[in-house]
Amino acid sequence: MNLLGFTAVLGLLVGVWAQIDVLKPPCDSLVAEEVGEVAQDYLNAHHKSGFKHRLNRIEDIKVFTKPDGDNTYKIEIDLLETDCHVLDPTPVANCTVRPKALTAIEGDCDVVLQKVGGALTVTAFKCKTEESTEDMCLGCPTLLPLNHTVALDFVSTSLGTFNNRTENISYVVQEVGRMSSQIVAGGPIYLAEYVIVEANCTDDPCVPLNDVMASRGICTAKGLNSLHTVDCKMFPTLMPFVDTNSTSAADPAIPPVVHATYKHGRKHHLLTAFHNPHLSGYLSAESAESAEVVPVVPVVLDIAPAAADPVPTAADPVPAAADPVPAAADPASDASDASDASEEPSSKDLGGLKFKREAPAQLVSAPADAPAASAGPIAAMPVCPGKVKFF
Structure with missing residues (x-):
C-alpha cells in the first residue's frame, strides 16, 4: 500500500x-x-x-x-x-x-x-x-478423577440397585457428573452424581435409547458397594438445544451418551x-x-x-483588597464553568x-x-x- x-x-x-x-x-x-x-x-x-x-x-x-x-x-x-x-x-x-x-x-x-x-x-x-x-476441612469430601476405577465401580453398583427397584425399564449411565471420597468413622466412602438414560436391555449389554423422549435423570449415591443409598430424580423434559445464535432449534437434540470410561484424569x-x-x-x-x-x-x-460555589460567612471573611485574584483565574469558577459546559x-x-x-x-x-x-x-x-x- x-x-x-x-x-x-x-x-x-x-x-x-x-x-x-x-x-x-x-x-x-x-x-x-x-x-x-x-x-x-x-x-x-x-x-x-x-x-x-x-x-x-x-x-x-x-x-x-x-x-x-x-x-x-x-x-x-x-x-x-x-x-x-x-x-x-x-x-x-x-x-x-x-x-x-x-x-x-x-x-x-x-x-x-x-x-x-x-x-x-x-x-x-x-x-x-x-x-x-x-x-x-478435615473429613470433607475430596473430588476424585472422573476415571477413578473404584469410584466408577461404585457408580455401576449403585445404578444396579436403582434398576432393581424399577419395573419394565432399565437405565444406563449417560454421564458421570462428579465423584468424591470421604473419610468417616468406618473408613472411606464414596459419593457420586451421574446422569442416567433409559435403555433397551433385550441384548447384553444394555443399549441407551437413541430417542429424545427417552427418560433421563440424575442419581446421587453414597456409601460402598456392599452398603449404600441411591436416589434418582428424573428430568421432566429435556433442555432445548440452543444453537450458536442463541435460538432454540425446532427439534431438540439428543444428548450424546458419555460412557463411564474417561481417558483423562480431570x-x-x-x-x-x-x-x-x-x-x-x-x-x-x-x-x-x-x-x-x-x-x-x-x-x-x-x-x-x-x-x-461556597458563600463566605462572617466567621470566614474574605478581604476585598487583600491579594485580589482576577475572576478569569479563579479555579473554582473555571471548574464550575467547565462542568456546566460539558x-x-x-x-x-x-x-x-x-x-x-x-x-x-x-x-x-x-x-x-x-x-x-x-x-x-x-x-x-x-x-x-x-x-x-x-x-
Missing part, C-alpha cells in the same frame, strides 16, 4: 474510533447485572456436560458506545457450579451453589456482547474452569473454553489490554446537581442508568493547598469489581 493510501485508511480509522466512547459503569449497576445475567445464561446453554453455573461476581465491565446506539459490552465474570445438571430444566436462579466444603468449581469468563435494537447477543467468550480448594467438567475469541477483536491477549486504541473514560453517576454533551444513558463522562483533570484541578472536598464532583464511580453474591 502506498503512503497516500495508508494515510487515507489511517484517517478513516481515526475518524471511526473518535466516535466511540469507552465507559465503565459500576459493576453492581443495573446495566452490569443485565449484561452479566445474559452472559451467564448463554454460557450455561452452551455447556454440554456437567452442571450449570451461577453468576458470583462481576469483575469488570466496559461499554463501547457508538452514535447509532449499537453498543458493545466486554464483561469479566466469576461463576460458581450449582447442583443442577445442564439437562435439568430448573432455572439456574433456583439452583443451589455448591459450598466450598463440597469443593466448589469456579468459572472465570470474559464475554463480549452486542446490543442491537435493544437486544443483547453474545458474540465471543473465553472461559477458564478451576477447582476451588479454599476452606477445605476431576470436574469444564465450561466451554471459547467461542470466537480472536475474531471479535475485544478478547485479545491480556498483554494487549494496555495497548487499546480507545482510552477508557471513567464515569460518575449523574445523581445530584453540581455543588454551588455536562449535557457528555451524558450517556445505558439501560435506564444515566452516566456522564468525567471532565478532564486539567479542567477541574484545584490549587495544591485546597481541601479535597473542593476539587469538584465526587467521582465515586467506577466501582469494580462488584459484590460477591455467594463466597
Whole structure:
C-alpha cells in the first residue's frame, strides 16, 4: 500500500474510533447485572456436560458506545457450579451453589456482547474452569478423577440397585457428573452424581435409547458397594438445544451418551473454553489490554446537581483588597464553568442508568493547598469489581 493510501485508511480509522466512547459503569449497576445475567445464561446453554453455573461476581465491565446506539459490552465474570445438571430444566436462579466444603468449581469468563435494537447477543467468550480448594476441612469430601476405577465401580453398583427397584425399564449411565471420597468413622466412602438414560436391555449389554423422549435423570449415591443409598430424580423434559445464535432449534437434540470410561484424569467438567475469541477483536491477549486504541473514560453517576460555589460567612471573611485574584483565574469558577459546559454533551444513558463522562483533570484541578472536598464532583464511580453474591 502506498503512503497516500495508508494515510487515507489511517484517517478513516481515526475518524471511526473518535466516535466511540469507552465507559465503565459500576459493576453492581443495573446495566452490569443485565449484561452479566445474559452472559451467564448463554454460557450455561452452551455447556454440554456437567452442571450449570451461577453468576458470583462481576469483575469488570466496559461499554463501547457508538452514535447509532449499537453498543458493545466486554464483561469479566466469576461463576460458581450449582447442583443442577445442564439437562435439568430448573432455572439456574433456583439452583443451589455448591459450598466450598463440597469443593466448589469456579468459572472465570470474559464475554463480549452486542446490543442491537435493544437486544443483547453474545458474540465471543473465553472461559477458564478451576477447582476451588479454599476452606477445605478435615473429613470433607475430596473430588476424585472422573476415571477413578473404584469410584466408577461404585457408580455401576449403585445404578444396579436403582434398576432393581424399577419395573419394565432399565437405565444406563449417560454421564458421570462428579465423584468424591470421604473419610468417616468406618473408613472411606464414596459419593457420586451421574446422569442416567433409559435403555433397551433385550441384548447384553444394555443399549441407551437413541430417542429424545427417552427418560433421563440424575442419581446421587453414597456409601460402598456392599452398603449404600441411591436416589434418582428424573428430568421432566429435556433442555432445548440452543444453537450458536442463541435460538432454540425446532427439534431438540439428543444428548450424546458419555460412557463411564474417561481417558483423562480431570476431576470436574469444564465450561466451554471459547467461542470466537480472536475474531471479535475485544478478547485479545491480556498483554494487549494496555495497548487499546480507545482510552477508557471513567464515569460518575449523574445523581445530584453540581455543588454551588461556597458563600463566605462572617466567621470566614474574605478581604476585598487583600491579594485580589482576577475572576478569569479563579479555579473554582473555571471548574464550575467547565462542568456546566460539558455536562449535557457528555451524558450517556445505558439501560435506564444515566452516566456522564468525567471532565478532564486539567479542567477541574484545584490549587495544591485546597481541601479535597473542593476539587469538584465526587467521582465515586467506577466501582469494580462488584459484590460477591455467594463466597
